[in-house]
Amino acid sequence: MSFALRSSQARTSKEDGFALRSSQARTSGRRYFCGIELAHPIVNGSGTFDAIAARRAFGDALLDEFPFAAFVSKTVTLAPRRGNPPPRLWELGAGMINSIGLPNKGLDRFLAEDLPALAELPVPLIVNVMGSAPEEVATLVAAFAEREEVAALELNVSCPNVKTGLLMGADPGETAGLLDAVRPRTAKPLIVKLTPNCASPAAVAAAAEQHGADAVSLINTLRGMAMHPRRPGEPWLGGGTGGVSGPAVRAIALAQVREVRERVRIPIVGMGGVQTGGHASDLLDAGADLVGVGTESFRDPRAGARIAAELQQITANSGVIHDAPEPTRPRVAQGD
Ligand code: RRO
Numbered sequence: 001m002s003f004a005l006r007s008s009q010a011r012t013s014k015e016d017g018f019a020l021r022s023s024q025a026r027t028s029g030r031r032y033f034c035g036i037e038l039a040h041p042i043v044n045g046s047g048t049f050d051a052i053a054a055r056r057a058f059g060d061a062l063l064d065e066f067p068f069a070a071f072v073s074k075t076v077t078l079a080p081r082r083g084n085p086p087p088r089l090w091e092l093g094a095g096m097i098n099s100i101g102l103p104n105k106g107l108d109r110f111l112a113e114d115l116p117a118l119a120e121l122p123v124p125l126i127v128n129v130m131g132s133a134p135e136e137v138a139t140l141v142a143a144f145a146e147r148e149e150v151a152a153l154e155l156n157v158s159c160p161n162v163k164t165g166l167l168m169g170a171d172p173g174e175t176a177g178l179l180d181a182v183r184p185r186t187a188k189p190l191i192v193k194l195t196p197n198c199a200s201p202a203a204v205a206a207a208a209e210q211h212g213a214d215a216v217s218l219i220n221t222l223r224g225m226a227m228h229p230r231r232p233g234e235p236w237l238g239g240g241t242g243g244v245s246g247p248a249v250r251a252i253a254l255a256q257v258r259e260v261r262e263r264v265r266i267p268i269v270g271m272g273g274v275q276t277g278g279h280a281s282d283l284l285d286a287g288a289d290l291v292g293v294g295t296e297s298f299r300d301p302r303a304g305a306r307i308a309a310e311l312q313q314i315t316a317n318s319g320v321i322h323d324a325p326e327p328t329r330p331r332v333a334q335g336d
Helices: 003-012 017-025 051-058 106-118 134-145 163-170 172-185 201-210 247-261 277-286 303-316
Strands: 031-033 036-038 042-044 089-092 095-098 125-129 150-156 190-193 215-218 222-224 242-245 268-271 290-293
Touching: 042 303, 051 106, 095 247, 106 134, 125 134, 134 150, 134 172, 163 172, 172 190, 172 201, 190 201, 201 215, 201 247, 215 247, 242 247, 247 268, 247 277, 268 277, 277 290, 277 303, 290 303
Parallel strands: 042 290, 125 150, 150 190, 190 215, 215 268, 268 290
Antiparallel strands: 031 036, 089 095, 095 242, 222 242
Protein backbone atom coordinates (compact mmCIF):
# COMPACT_ATOMS: atom_id res chain seq x y z
CA MET A 1 0.00 0.00 0.00
CA SER A 2 1.49 3.37 -0.97
CA PHE A 3 2.00 6.25 1.44
CA ALA A 4 -0.42 8.30 -0.68
CA LEU A 5 -3.21 5.80 -0.14
CA ARG A 6 -2.45 5.51 3.55
CA SER A 7 -2.38 9.28 3.92
CA SER A 8 -5.70 9.90 2.20
CA GLN A 9 -7.29 7.09 4.19
CA ALA A 10 -5.95 8.66 7.35
CA ARG A 11 -7.80 11.88 6.56
CA THR A 12 -11.11 10.26 5.65
CA SER A 13 -11.58 7.17 7.79
CA LYS A 14 -12.94 7.99 11.24
CA GLU A 15 -12.38 4.43 12.45
CA ASP A 16 -8.82 3.62 11.50
CA GLY A 17 -7.40 6.98 10.39
CA PHE A 18 -5.48 7.64 13.57
CA ALA A 19 -3.84 4.24 13.59
CA LEU A 20 -2.82 4.54 9.94
CA ARG A 21 -1.44 8.05 10.28
CA SER A 22 0.25 7.17 13.51
CA SER A 23 2.01 4.15 12.00
CA GLN A 24 3.29 6.37 9.19
CA ALA A 25 4.40 9.00 11.69
CA ARG A 26 6.46 6.56 13.72
CA THR A 27 8.69 5.75 10.74
CA SER A 28 11.61 8.00 9.87
CA GLY A 29 11.37 7.96 6.06
CA ARG A 30 9.41 9.27 3.08
CA ARG A 31 5.85 10.33 3.85
CA TYR A 32 2.91 12.52 2.83
CA PHE A 33 1.96 15.57 4.89
CA CYS A 34 -1.23 17.33 3.72
CA GLY A 35 -0.66 15.71 0.31
CA ILE A 36 2.96 16.99 0.11
CA GLU A 37 5.61 14.32 -0.35
CA LEU A 38 8.51 14.67 2.08
CA ALA A 39 11.76 12.69 2.29
CA HIS A 40 11.69 12.49 6.11
CA PRO A 41 9.76 14.04 9.03
CA ILE A 42 12.17 16.86 10.04
CA VAL A 43 11.36 20.47 9.07
CA ASN A 44 12.57 23.83 10.44
CA GLY A 45 10.60 26.00 12.82
CA SER A 46 9.62 29.28 11.13
CA GLY A 47 12.20 32.03 11.62
CA THR A 48 14.96 29.80 12.95
CA PHE A 49 16.89 29.13 9.73
CA ASP A 50 17.55 31.78 7.09
CA ALA A 51 17.93 29.67 3.94
CA ILE A 52 18.88 32.67 1.79
CA ALA A 53 21.71 33.71 4.15
CA ALA A 54 22.76 30.07 4.50
CA ARG A 55 23.02 29.75 0.71
CA ARG A 56 25.27 32.83 0.67
CA ALA A 57 27.43 31.30 3.41
CA PHE A 58 27.59 27.68 2.24
CA GLY A 59 26.94 28.03 -1.52
CA ASP A 60 25.34 25.20 -3.46
CA ALA A 61 26.52 22.69 -0.84
CA LEU A 62 23.42 23.82 1.07
CA LEU A 63 21.21 22.58 -1.78
CA ASP A 64 23.08 19.25 -2.00
CA GLU A 65 22.68 18.60 1.73
CA PHE A 66 19.61 20.59 2.69
CA PRO A 67 18.93 19.85 6.39
CA PHE A 68 15.11 19.82 6.25
CA ALA A 69 12.43 17.87 4.36
CA ALA A 70 10.44 21.10 3.79
CA PHE A 71 11.40 24.73 4.35
CA VAL A 72 9.17 27.04 6.44
CA SER A 73 9.79 30.75 5.79
CA LYS A 74 10.15 33.49 8.41
CA THR A 75 6.79 35.22 8.99
CA VAL A 76 5.70 37.59 6.20
CA THR A 77 3.37 40.54 6.90
CA LEU A 78 1.51 42.78 4.46
CA ALA A 79 3.61 45.89 5.18
CA PRO A 80 7.35 45.94 5.94
CA ARG A 81 8.25 45.88 9.66
CA ARG A 82 11.43 47.02 11.41
CA GLY A 83 11.06 44.63 14.35
CA ASN A 84 11.72 45.30 18.04
CA PRO A 85 14.50 47.55 19.36
CA PRO A 86 17.71 45.78 20.44
CA PRO A 87 18.80 43.84 22.37
CA ARG A 88 16.76 41.05 20.83
CA LEU A 89 18.30 37.91 22.34
CA TRP A 90 19.12 36.58 25.80
CA GLU A 91 20.86 33.26 26.30
CA LEU A 92 19.49 30.96 29.01
CA GLY A 93 21.09 27.95 30.68
CA ALA A 94 18.70 25.77 28.63
CA GLY A 95 17.80 27.80 25.56
CA MET A 96 17.22 31.43 24.80
CA ILE A 97 14.68 34.25 24.82
CA ASN A 98 14.03 36.14 21.58
CA SER A 99 12.30 39.45 21.09
CA ILE A 100 12.78 39.83 17.36
CA GLY A 101 9.38 41.42 16.72
CA LEU A 102 8.81 40.16 13.21
CA PRO A 103 11.14 42.27 11.09
CA ASN A 104 10.46 41.53 7.44
CA LYS A 105 10.39 43.25 4.07
CA GLY A 106 6.61 42.95 3.59
CA LEU A 107 4.59 41.01 1.04
CA ASP A 108 5.57 42.83 -2.17
CA ARG A 109 9.33 42.58 -1.65
CA PHE A 110 9.02 39.01 -0.36
CA LEU A 111 7.25 38.04 -3.59
CA ALA A 112 9.78 39.88 -5.77
CA GLU A 113 13.04 39.08 -3.95
CA ASP A 114 12.74 36.11 -1.58
CA LEU A 115 10.20 33.83 -3.23
CA PRO A 116 12.35 33.20 -6.36
CA ALA A 117 15.37 32.39 -4.13
CA LEU A 118 13.35 30.09 -1.84
CA ALA A 119 11.84 28.33 -4.87
CA GLU A 120 15.38 27.13 -5.73
CA LEU A 121 15.56 25.06 -2.54
CA PRO A 122 15.35 21.31 -3.20
CA VAL A 123 12.37 20.83 -0.84
CA PRO A 124 8.72 22.00 -0.69
CA LEU A 125 8.23 25.57 0.54
CA ILE A 126 5.79 26.51 3.31
CA VAL A 127 5.22 30.27 3.67
CA ASN A 128 4.40 31.57 7.16
CA VAL A 129 2.15 34.67 7.27
CA MET A 130 0.74 36.94 9.98
CA GLY A 131 -1.71 39.83 10.02
CA SER A 132 -3.33 42.06 12.59
CA ALA A 133 -6.89 41.14 11.54
CA PRO A 134 -8.52 38.22 9.67
CA GLU A 135 -8.96 40.26 6.47
CA GLU A 136 -5.26 41.12 6.44
CA VAL A 137 -4.33 37.44 6.78
CA ALA A 138 -6.84 36.61 4.03
CA THR A 139 -5.15 39.13 1.71
CA LEU A 140 -1.76 37.54 2.39
CA VAL A 141 -3.11 34.04 1.81
CA ALA A 142 -4.79 35.10 -1.44
CA ALA A 143 -1.46 36.52 -2.68
CA PHE A 144 0.13 33.06 -2.38
CA ALA A 145 -2.90 31.03 -3.46
CA GLU A 146 -1.89 30.77 -7.12
CA ARG A 147 1.90 30.63 -6.61
CA GLU A 148 3.03 27.18 -7.60
CA GLU A 149 6.34 27.71 -5.73
CA VAL A 150 4.35 27.52 -2.48
CA ALA A 151 3.28 24.08 -1.24
CA ALA A 152 1.40 25.23 1.87
CA LEU A 153 0.77 28.21 4.14
CA GLU A 154 1.33 28.47 7.88
CA LEU A 155 -0.78 31.03 9.76
CA ASN A 156 1.19 32.53 12.63
CA VAL A 157 -1.37 33.33 15.30
CA SER A 158 1.13 32.79 18.10
CA CYS A 159 3.97 35.33 18.02
CA PRO A 160 4.60 36.29 21.67
CA ASN A 161 6.29 39.54 20.62
CA VAL A 162 3.42 41.21 18.71
CA LYS A 163 0.16 41.56 20.58
CA THR A 164 -2.25 41.59 17.65
CA GLY A 165 -0.98 38.30 16.17
CA LEU A 166 -1.34 36.47 19.44
CA LEU A 167 -4.92 37.52 20.14
CA MET A 168 -6.25 35.55 17.19
CA GLY A 169 -4.55 32.37 18.35
CA ALA A 170 -5.25 32.52 22.08
CA ASP A 171 -9.01 32.08 21.80
CA PRO A 172 -10.91 29.32 19.95
CA GLY A 173 -13.62 31.73 18.72
CA GLU A 174 -11.07 34.17 17.28
CA THR A 175 -9.21 31.32 15.56
CA ALA A 176 -12.49 30.05 14.09
CA GLY A 177 -13.23 33.54 12.75
CA LEU A 178 -9.77 33.73 11.19
CA LEU A 179 -10.23 30.39 9.42
CA ASP A 180 -13.66 31.46 8.18
CA ALA A 181 -12.07 34.50 6.54
CA VAL A 182 -9.02 32.70 5.16
CA ARG A 183 -10.20 29.23 4.13
CA PRO A 184 -12.24 30.39 1.09
CA ARG A 185 -9.18 32.22 -0.30
CA THR A 186 -6.98 29.20 -1.06
CA ALA A 187 -7.04 25.50 -1.85
CA LYS A 188 -3.49 25.14 -0.50
CA PRO A 189 -3.01 23.35 2.82
CA LEU A 190 -3.37 25.70 5.80
CA ILE A 191 -1.32 24.99 8.92
CA VAL A 192 -2.21 26.94 12.08
CA LYS A 193 0.77 27.66 14.35
CA LEU A 194 -0.52 27.44 17.90
CA THR A 195 0.58 29.34 20.97
CA PRO A 196 1.42 27.71 24.30
CA ASN A 197 0.54 31.05 25.96
CA CYS A 198 -3.19 30.43 26.35
CA ALA A 199 -5.66 28.53 28.50
CA SER A 200 -6.16 25.59 26.12
CA PRO A 201 -4.06 25.07 22.97
CA ALA A 202 -6.12 21.90 22.36
CA ALA A 203 -9.38 23.90 22.27
CA VAL A 204 -7.82 26.33 19.77
CA ALA A 205 -6.60 23.37 17.69
CA ALA A 206 -10.10 21.86 17.68
CA ALA A 207 -11.59 25.18 16.52
CA ALA A 208 -8.98 25.42 13.75
CA GLU A 209 -9.79 21.88 12.60
CA GLN A 210 -13.55 22.46 12.65
CA HIS A 211 -13.15 25.62 10.57
CA GLY A 212 -11.02 24.10 7.83
CA ALA A 213 -7.37 23.99 8.94
CA ASP A 214 -5.44 21.11 7.33
CA ALA A 215 -2.84 20.84 10.11
CA VAL A 216 -1.60 22.53 13.26
CA SER A 217 1.95 23.22 14.41
CA LEU A 218 3.09 23.71 17.99
CA ILE A 219 4.61 25.01 20.15
CA ASN A 220 5.62 28.58 19.41
CA THR A 221 7.73 30.18 22.16
CA LEU A 222 6.62 30.74 25.76
CA ARG A 223 6.51 34.32 26.99
CA GLY A 224 9.42 35.10 29.31
CA MET A 225 11.81 37.85 30.37
CA ALA A 226 15.33 38.52 31.60
CA MET A 227 16.39 41.34 33.91
CA HIS A 228 19.15 43.72 32.86
CA PRO A 229 22.36 42.62 34.62
CA ARG A 230 23.49 46.19 35.35
CA ARG A 231 20.25 48.22 35.58
CA PRO A 232 18.14 46.98 38.50
CA GLY A 233 14.45 46.72 37.67
CA GLU A 234 14.89 47.07 33.91
CA PRO A 235 14.33 44.28 31.40
CA TRP A 236 17.26 43.25 29.17
CA LEU A 237 15.28 42.82 25.98
CA GLY A 238 14.37 45.90 23.98
CA GLY A 239 10.83 44.55 23.64
CA GLY A 240 10.54 44.03 27.42
CA THR A 241 9.48 40.40 27.20
CA GLY A 242 10.28 37.71 24.63
CA GLY A 243 9.73 34.08 23.67
CA VAL A 244 11.53 31.24 25.46
CA SER A 245 12.74 28.37 23.26
CA GLY A 246 15.20 25.48 23.40
CA PRO A 247 15.56 22.52 25.79
CA ALA A 248 13.77 24.48 28.56
CA VAL A 249 10.44 24.08 26.72
CA ARG A 250 10.76 20.49 25.49
CA ALA A 251 8.64 18.85 28.20
CA ILE A 252 5.92 21.47 27.67
CA ALA A 253 5.91 20.82 23.92
CA LEU A 254 5.57 17.10 24.51
CA ALA A 255 2.60 17.54 26.84
CA GLN A 256 0.84 20.00 24.54
CA VAL A 257 1.35 17.86 21.42
CA ARG A 258 -0.14 14.91 23.28
CA GLU A 259 -3.11 17.01 24.45
CA VAL A 260 -3.74 18.38 20.94
CA ARG A 261 -3.47 14.87 19.43
CA GLU A 262 -6.24 13.74 21.76
CA ARG A 263 -8.53 16.50 20.41
CA VAL A 264 -7.88 16.62 16.62
CA ARG A 265 -7.46 14.22 13.71
CA ILE A 266 -5.53 16.57 11.39
CA PRO A 267 -1.73 16.25 11.17
CA ILE A 268 0.48 17.91 13.79
CA VAL A 269 3.91 19.47 13.35
CA GLY A 270 5.45 19.11 16.81
CA MET A 271 8.36 21.27 17.95
CA GLY A 272 10.02 22.64 21.06
CA GLY A 273 13.57 22.03 22.25
CA VAL A 274 14.38 19.18 19.85
CA GLN A 275 18.14 18.51 19.84
CA THR A 276 18.41 14.78 19.03
CA GLY A 277 16.70 12.01 17.11
CA GLY A 278 15.48 10.74 20.48
CA HIS A 279 13.68 14.01 21.14
CA ALA A 280 12.10 13.87 17.67
CA SER A 281 11.06 10.28 18.30
CA ASP A 282 9.37 11.32 21.55
CA LEU A 283 7.29 13.98 19.74
CA LEU A 284 6.24 11.46 17.08
CA ASP A 285 5.24 9.06 19.86
CA ALA A 286 3.21 11.85 21.49
CA GLY A 287 1.20 12.19 18.26
CA ALA A 288 3.13 14.51 15.92
CA ASP A 289 3.35 13.68 12.21
CA LEU A 290 6.36 15.94 11.52
CA VAL A 291 8.93 17.44 13.87
CA GLY A 292 10.27 21.00 13.76
CA VAL A 293 13.82 21.90 14.73
CA GLY A 294 14.41 25.51 15.77
CA THR A 295 16.82 26.77 18.42
CA GLU A 296 19.25 23.87 17.82
CA SER A 297 19.88 25.16 14.28
CA PHE A 298 21.41 28.35 15.76
CA ARG A 299 24.10 26.16 17.38
CA ASP A 300 24.51 23.80 14.43
CA PRO A 301 23.07 24.73 11.02
CA ARG A 302 23.21 21.05 9.99
CA ALA A 303 21.18 19.95 13.02
CA GLY A 304 18.11 19.08 10.93
CA ALA A 305 20.04 16.52 8.85
CA ARG A 306 21.76 15.05 11.92
CA ILE A 307 18.44 14.69 13.79
CA ALA A 308 16.81 13.07 10.72
CA ALA A 309 19.70 10.57 10.52
CA GLU A 310 19.51 9.82 14.25
CA LEU A 311 15.77 9.28 13.96
CA GLN A 312 16.29 6.90 11.06
CA GLN A 313 18.73 4.94 13.20
CA ILE A 314 16.23 4.74 16.04
CA THR A 315 13.51 3.50 13.70
CA ALA A 316 15.88 0.97 12.10
CA ASN A 317 16.55 -0.36 15.59
CA SER A 318 12.83 -0.91 16.23
CA GLY A 319 12.34 2.04 18.50
CA VAL A 320 15.35 1.42 20.74
CA ILE A 321 16.81 4.84 21.47
CA HIS A 322 20.60 4.74 21.41
CA ASP A 323 21.44 8.37 21.93
CA ALA A 324 19.95 8.51 25.41
CA PRO A 325 21.52 6.18 27.99
CA GLU A 326 19.23 4.15 30.20
CA PRO A 327 18.82 5.86 33.58
CA THR A 328 20.63 3.89 36.25
CA ARG A 329 18.43 2.52 39.03
CA PRO A 330 19.53 1.71 42.59
CA ARG A 331 20.07 -2.00 43.01
CA VAL A 332 17.52 -3.74 45.20
CA ALA A 333 18.75 -7.04 46.59
CA GLN A 334 16.40 -9.93 45.84
CA GLY A 335 14.69 -11.37 48.88
CA ASP A 336 15.52 -8.47 51.23
O1 RRO B 1 9.72 37.59 15.27
C1 RRO B 1 9.53 37.19 16.44
O2 RRO B 1 9.80 37.88 17.42
C2 RRO B 1 8.96 35.87 16.73
C3 RRO B 1 7.92 35.29 16.02
BR1 RRO B 1 7.18 36.09 14.51
C4 RRO B 1 7.35 34.07 16.47
O3 RRO B 1 6.39 33.51 15.93
N1 RRO B 1 7.89 33.50 17.58
C5 RRO B 1 8.91 34.06 18.25
O4 RRO B 1 9.37 33.49 19.26
N2 RRO B 1 9.44 35.23 17.82
